[in-house]
Amino acid sequence: MAEKTDTDRIKEIYKLCKSHFGDIRFVGIKYHKKIGWIAKAQFDDGFENLTADGPTSTDALRKLRNRVKKIIKRYNAV
16 A cells, blocks of 8 residues: 555544544644644534644644544543
């Protein structure tokens, strides 16, 4: 299989969020000159945005995916 792209990672995070949290506005990534790459998941229902940053876009997306998975794991444990 070909190597995963950032687009694939964004789609995976989107699907995770949609299946566990419901309405999601978007998952995206942007570059901030002082911080570096920022990955963000924004929800429709006023739920707090989830963000993660990293030196590369791929690192930021991986951190965001791991953060989402931790929240899901914690939610399912309750």
